[in-house]
Amino acid sequence: MEQFGGTSAGWETMEIETPFGDPIRQRETSEPSSPLDTGLTPWNESASSLADDSWGEAPSESEALIAELLAELRDEAFDEALLGLAEETEMAVADRFTSETVENAGERERFAEMQLEGLRFEAESYLDRLHQGIAETDFASLSDAQLDQFLERFDPDQSDLTPAGEEFIGGLIKKARKAVKWVAKKAKSVARTIGKAGSKLLGPVLKRLKGLVRPLLKRVLGFAIGKLPAPLQPIARKLATRLRFEAEGEDEGEARVFAAQLDDMGELAQSFDMLVAEAVIDDEMPDGFGKAEEDEASDYAQGANRPMKLAEARGTLLRQLREAEARQDLSPEIEQFVPALLGALRIGIRLVGRPKVVNFLARFIAQLIQRWVGPKLSNPLSRAIVDAGLRLISLEAEAEAEGALDEDRVATEALAAVIEDTVRRFAENEAYVLDDEELVRIAAGEAFSGAVATFFPSSLIKESLQEAPSLGGVFVPQRMNELRPYARYSRVPEVTITEQMAEALPAFGGEALGAVIGAAELGFPLRGRLHLVQAMSGTTPSQILRRLGLRHGAMGTAALQPLTRAAAGVLLQEPRLGTDGPKRRARRPGLSKPGDRYYVIEPLGQGGTGRRSRPADASRFRQHVDATGRSVVLSYYLSERRAQRVALEMKSSASAAALARTLIGMMGGLQRRGGQSPRRGRSLCARGSCR
Numbered sequence: 001m002e003q004f005g006g007t008s009a010g011w012e013t014m015e016i017e018t019p020f021g022d023p024i025r026q027r028e029t030s031e032p033s034s035p036l037d038t039g040l041t042p043w044n045e046s047a048s049s050l051a052d053d054s055w056g057e058a059p060s061e062s063e064a065l066i067a068e069l070l071a072e073l074r075d076e077a078f079d080e081a082l083l084g085l086a087e088e089t090e091m092a093v094a095d096r097f098t099s100e101t102v103e104n105a106g107e108r109e110r111f112a113e114m115q116l117e118g119l120r121f122e123a124e125s126y127l128d129r130l131h132q133g134i135a136e137t138d139f140a141s142l143s144d145a146q147l148d149q150f151l152e153r154f155d156p157d158q159s160d161l162t163p164a165g166e167e168f169i170g171g172l173i174k175k176a177r178k179a180v181k182w183v184a185k186k187a188k189s190v191a192r193t194i195g196k197a198g199s200k201l202l203g204p205v206l207k208r209l210k211g212l213v214r215p216l217l218k219r220v221l222g223f224a225i226g227k228l229p230a231p232l233q234p235i236a237r238k239l240a241t242r243l244r245f246e247a248e249g250e251d252e253g254e255a256r257v258f259a260a261q262l263d264d265m266g267e268l269a270q271s272f273d274m275l276v277a278e279a280v281i282d283d284e285m286p287d288g289f290g291k292a293e294e295d296e297a298s299d300y301a302q303g304a305n306r307p308m309k310l311a312e313a314r315g316t317l318l319r320q321l322r323e324a325e326a327r328q329d330l331s332p333e334i335e336q337f338v339p340a341l342l343g344a345l346r347i348g349i350r351l352v353g354r355p356k357v358v359n360f361l362a363r364f365i366a367q368l369i370q371r372w373v374g375p376k377l378s379n380p381l382s383r384a385i386v387d388a389g390l391r392l393i394s395l396e397a398e399a400e401a402e403g404a405l406d407e408d409r410v411a412t413e414a415l416a417a418v419i420e421d422t423v424r425r426f427a428e429n430e431a432y433v434l435d436d437e438e439l440v441r442i443a444a445g446e447a448f449s450g451a452v453a454t455f456f457p458s459s460l461i462k463e464s465l466q467e468a469p470s471l472g473g474v475f476v477p478q479r480m481n482e483l484r485p486y487a488r489y490s491r492v493p494e495v496t497i498t499e500q501m502a503e504a505l506p507a508f509g510g511e512a513l514g515a516v517i518g519a520a521e522l523g524f525p526l527r528g529r530l531h532l533v534q535a536m537s538g539t540t541p542s543q544i545l546r547r548l549g550l551r552h553g554a555m556g557t558a559a560l561q562p563l564t565r566a567a568a569g570v571l572l573q574e575p576r577l578g579t580d581g582p583k584r585r586a587r588r589p590g591l592s593k594p595g596d597r598y599y600v601i602e603p604l605g606q607g608g609t610g611r612r613s614r615p616a617d618a619s620r621f622r623q624h625v626d627a628t629g630r631s632v633v634l635s636y637y638l639s640e641r642r643a644q645r646v647a648l649e650m651k652s653s654a655s656a657a658a659l660a661r662t663l664i665g666m667m668g669g670l671q672r673r674g675g676q677s678p679r680r681g682r683s684l685c686a687r688g689s690c691r
Contacts, residue, residue: 018368021462035642042301062281069277072178075269078171081164082220082265087542087557088164089115089224092372094546100226100328100482102311112221117552119165120217122156123172130176131155134202151177172213175273179205179280208279212272217559219268226307226538293440299303306343307538311483313340314416318480321412326374335362335417341423344537345594350431357434364444365422369415378411381460385410389490410476417477417487420536421451424594430469454534455487468574475534478547484548488541489532494604495571499524505567513561520555530571531600535592544598554603563597571599 093108133154144152155173183202221227272519313336320333338358342351351358372381390410425447433439449465457474458466473491478512502514502524515527531543541560545551550559561567568578578599591596649658 019452019461019465020371020456043456053228065281066274066277069179069182069280070273072182073175073273073276073352075171075174077167079166079265079269081171082269084164085168085541086121086220086223086265088162089221090540090541090542091546091551093225093501094543100309100484102315102483105308105483108225109227110220110683112225116217116221119161119168120213121212122161122165122169123253124210126154126156126169126173127176127206127213129156130180130641131203131206131210133179134206144181147181148177151180163427175276179209179276182361183280192560205280207262209276212275212279216268216272220265223265223268223540223690227305240504306340307483310340310344310537311481313337314420315481316484317419318412318416321373321415321680322408324373326377327370329366329370330373331363331366334366335359338362338423339417341420341537342427344429345424350429350434351427354434357440359425360440360445361426361444364441365419365448367420368448372411372415375408378408378415381409381414381456382411384457384460385414385474385476385490388459388472390474413477413480416480416663417455417475417536418451419447421454422447423593455552468568468572469579470574471572474531475532477536481483484540484543486537486544487534487536489534491531492531494527494529497524497526497571497601500507500525501570505561505570507561508558513567516555516558516561520558526601527604529604531578531602533598533600535594535598537594538595539592539594541598545600548600548602550600550602555601559601560598561601563599567599 089112093112096111097104097108129149133150156169161169173230179652180202183205298571317333317337320330324330335358338351338361372378373525422444426443428445429439433443450459453465453467454475456476458469458472463469470491471491471493473489475487476490479485497513497517499514503512505513507513507516514524517524529547531550533539533548535544541557542551545557545560551557553559563578564580565575565578569575577597579595646658646662650656
């Protein structure tokens with residue numbers, strides 16, 4: 001913890017306990033540090049109120065109808081389809097371009113647009129055909145079964161689409177059918193005929209739905225090339241807030257102000273559903289309303305530029321670190337970098353409008369990294385990182401092209417990563433911390449210590465801060481000059497995973513790792529290498545697997561799993577090497593945020609079933625609270641192996657008890673392994689109806 005002097009004292013009078021070990025103190029020079037005034041009094045920083053007076057009001061009739069239709073439209077398979085489409089597009093762009101730099105951003109975007117153009121045409125053509133068919137059909141005499149048969153006539157031929165494209169079109173067809181059937185049902189329930197007048201009721205709905213295809217694919221494209229996908233419409237965002245539609249566990253203010261930073265395909269799908277529901281319910285909604293997102297001045301354009309601005313700012317910071325003189329004060333450079341980083345962080349809202357806090361943090365970091373600034377002083381850091389096992393991992397493309405490891409670059413990127421990670425950790429504190437000077441100092445010290453423990457080798461830091469002394473490795477930043485950098489652990493430990501260990505480890509989707517390994521048809525004990533990775537701004541799991549060359553291994557994308565504290569403890573006996581992120585990210589691997597850690601299993605001696613590009617088909621459990629907060633939907637998917645076992649047990653005992661035990665066990669396992677707790681769901685069941 002950092003011990004500071006009085007609020008009006010300069011840095012030269014402060015007693016700062018650094019995270020660095022004694023060997024570093026012995027190498028320090030006697031050069032005096034430049035005085036920096038850290039006076040933070042009076043401490044009157046405060047964030048603007050984000051309270052919403054509409055909270056607590058009963059939904060209007062229109063909102064109730066929208067909520068009802070939202071529950072009908074909800075389809076988690078569509079979430080997966082969007083994620084698969086984004087990853088497929090990302091892979092196509094990565095195969096075409098070897099790097100993701102600011103300079104080739106325009107080319108990558110145009111290439112990605114071409115990849116999605118055929119899919120957009122197919123989707124819009126389907127909706128046009130459906131629109132035309134509805135206009136020429138008398139619905140009055142059609143039963144529900146006949147309506148289903150009628151809608152099936154317009155299904156497109158998907159033979160020329162990619163697997164992800166087929167899933168996307170399939171999900172869109174389901175939503176269009178549900179919207180049509182819902183309107184037909186409602187019209188009949190109020191004794192209205194929709195016979196030849198069907199086009200008057202359903203025509204505008206399908207026209208508006210067609211207008212949403214292009215913006216939706218634009219967001220998928222943004223995810224694939226490292227931009228920030230925005231919600232589809234501000235109006236949807238506003239209504240979503242009224243209906244308590246924000247992601248579980250997120251700060252309300254963040255969800256409103258930073259809604260443009262939508263980096264989860266599930267949230268994007270929900271935003272799409274919201275706008276579809278509005279298109280069905282709101283008669284006054286103008287045609288073509290979804291195309292406002294094409295405007296360069298829209299929220300999307302502003303939000304999408306944030307990763308680009310961060311990449312540019314990071315590049316500037318790296319250059320400034322390389323060119324700095326020995327023990328130079330880099331406070332101004334860090335202070336210029338922080339706003340760009342906060343703009344790309346969802347949590348950055350907590351520091352927006354607090355220049356005094358940002359200024360203090362910049363000077364605080366600058367003071368503590370001074371001992372490594374300058375070519376001569378950075379050499380010990382470079383050598384220590386290399387000695388910690390950097391040469392044991394495969395080097396990135398730029399290092400391979402050079403034919404040798406640039407040790408100066410290693411130190412520079414480590415310092416830049418420490419700066420970035422310190423700000424990220426500091427921003428994760430609750431808002432009340434930023435209102436108290438002493439708490440700010442404590443939080444800054446803890447954030448810096450955590451960042452140093454991540455990116456500095458254990459030989460240079462105190463023993464009490466070392467994350468994995470038995471491994472002796474360090475997280476090394478990779479691709480720092482690109483839009484989506486990440487950090488890779490310098491050592492690749494070999495482990496043996498027993499069946500008992502695998503059953504105790506969490507995996508994405510709420511199942512145990514044992515189920516994932518079993519679905520990949522790999523046996524126990526499983527011997528393999530573990531590649532450890534930490535996400536930075538913009539990192540995607542698909543990108544990690546691609547960089548490691550393991551996307552098509554025996555386990556496919558299921559080889560990547562969350563490195564929680566429990567997993568790090570069981571697999572490596574080093575629990576501090578793991579991180580426990582928000583529970584919602586334990587359900588789906590497509591969402592990551594800076595600081596998340598993963599391990600990737602590379603099986604040794606077992607080939608599995610061969611080349612895989614999709615996750616192993618393991619069982620999954622998910623929970624969804626509808627927009628009104630009045631019902632909870634529990635979704636279970638049983639793998640083929642597990643379903644067969646349950647079916648045999650049910651047949652032998654002539655009872656559904658085996659199925660009940662399985663479902664209850666899956667739900668309980670999700671709670672234990674970091675999934676969403678059903679506590680809220682139980683309270684909602686008491687107030688409303690559960691399905």
